[in-house]
Amino acid sequence: MQTAPxxxxxxxxxxxxxxxxxxxxxLRTMAGWESNVERPRLKQKQGPEYDxxxxxxxxxxxxxxxxxxxxxxxxxxxxxxxxxxxLPADTADFADAIGELANLIVGAAKAExxxxxxxxxxxxxxxxxxxxxxxxxxxxxxxPCKTDAGEFAVEVSIKAA
Amino acid sequence: MQTAPxxxxxxxxxxxxxxxxxxxxxLRTMAGWESNVERPRLKQKQGPEYDxxxxxxxxxxxxxxxxxxxxxxxxxxxxxxxxxxxLPADTADFADAIGELANLIVGAAKAExxxxxxxxxxxxxxxxxxxxxxxxxxxxxxxPCKTDAGEFAVEVSIKAA
Numbered sequence: 374m375q376t377a378p379x380x381x382x383x384x385x386x387x388x389x390x391x392x393x394x395x396x397x398x399x400l401r402t403m404a405g406w407e408s409n410v411e412r413p414r415l416k417q418k419q420g421p422e423y424d425x426x427x428x429x430x431x432x433x434x435x436x437x438x439x440x441x442x443x444x445x446x447x448x449x450x451x452x453x454x455x456x457x458x459x460l461p462a463d464t465a466d467f468a469d470a471i472g473e474l475a476n477l478i479v480g481a482a483k484a485e486x487x488x489x490x491x492x493x494x495x496x497x498x499x500x501x502x503x504x505x506x507x508x509x510x511x512x513x514x515x516x517p518c519k520t521d522a523g524e525f526a527v528e529v530s531i532k533a534a
Numbered sequence: 535m536q537t538a539p540x541x542x543x544x545x546x547x548x549x550x551x552x553x554x555x556x557x558x559x560x561l562r563t564m565a566g567w568e569s570n571v572e573r574p575r576l577k578q579k580q581g582p583e584y585d586x587x588x589x590x591x592x593x594x595x596x597x598x599x600x601x602x603x604x605x606x607x608x609x610x611x612x613x614x615x616x617x618x619x620x621l622p623a624d625t626a627d628f629a630d631a632i633g634e635l636a637n638l639i640v641g642a643a644k645a646e647x648x649x650x651x652x653x654x655x656x657x658x659x660x661x662x663x664x665x666x667x668x669x670x671x672x673x674x675x676x677x678p679c680k681t682d683a684g685e686f687a688v689e690v691s692i693k694a695a
Binding site: 419422426428429430431432433436437438440463464465468469472491492493494495496497498499500501502503504505506507508509511 | 583590591594598599601624625629630633652654656658661662667670672
């Protein structure tokens with residue numbers, strides 16, 4: 374008997390569209406930035422490397438994590454647009470701003486999802502060229518976000534509990 | 535009228551002791567390692583830097599995060615003792631092992647806490663010299679863990695919801 378080839382995990386568009394909308398909305402209203410979100414794709418290998426990541430976990434009817442990751446140049450510009458002045462990178466205030474941006478994006482997406490799930494406080498990683506890894510049993514969807522100042526990524530790795 | 539000096543946040547020992555016990559238990563049973571946990575202390579400034587961190591969020595009656603952080607040399611040795619063979623660092627399997635160790639430690643502590651809280655799936659950061667930052671409104675307690683192969687830290691930043 375032949376074994377069927379492993380199917381790639383299915384991506385539930387209903388889980389992803391709210392994050393696309395949330396990125397556009399939060400960047401426009403909180404930083405005055407327009408952004409284009411490219412087609413979300415299934416992440417199939419580890420990486421890429423980032424310099425700043427804001428991490429928020431879901432629990433309840435949805436479990437998993439969402440990570441908003443930036444390279445340094447874009448993070449410095451976006452935080453300046455968000456808080457209204459340039460903050461020195463790698464300070465606690467800078468980390469707070471990255472965490473708050475992640476919280477606003479994930480919070481807006483959660484509201485649109487309309488699910489009975491809770492989101493954690495943000496944890497922020499600062500470190501040139503770090504990799505974020507997650508358990509392999511939850512598919513990870515990369516939402517690539519383009520702005521005039523560069524690109525960043527929202528990586529959504531959640532599923533029904 | 536004089537303003538009273540800001541009091542340092544109070545540390546609730548009942549929240550911390552289960553993590554001390556969990557570290558000793560998990561290292562002994564899962565890696566065959568003995569460990570000594572030094573006196574937990576309030577983390578008062580950002581840093582230090584680590585190479586690998588396993589991050590788990592609490593939600594429910596407790597909120598916040600717990601981060602288990604390692605330098606590279608110790609991580610490589612501990613993962614080898616845990617899985618029974620040396621794994622190449624920075625691979626997905628290596629990250630899974632770090633995440634599972636964090637999950638075992640936090641899961642054991644949660645069981646002893648006996649609270650109605652849930653813990654998230656682990657997120658693992660791999661990146662030489664990264665810093666983990668958290669919201670400043672939840673005190674962070676560092677639990678320093680000593681083993682024959684070196685030191686690592688469990689940083690507990692949780693509070694009643």
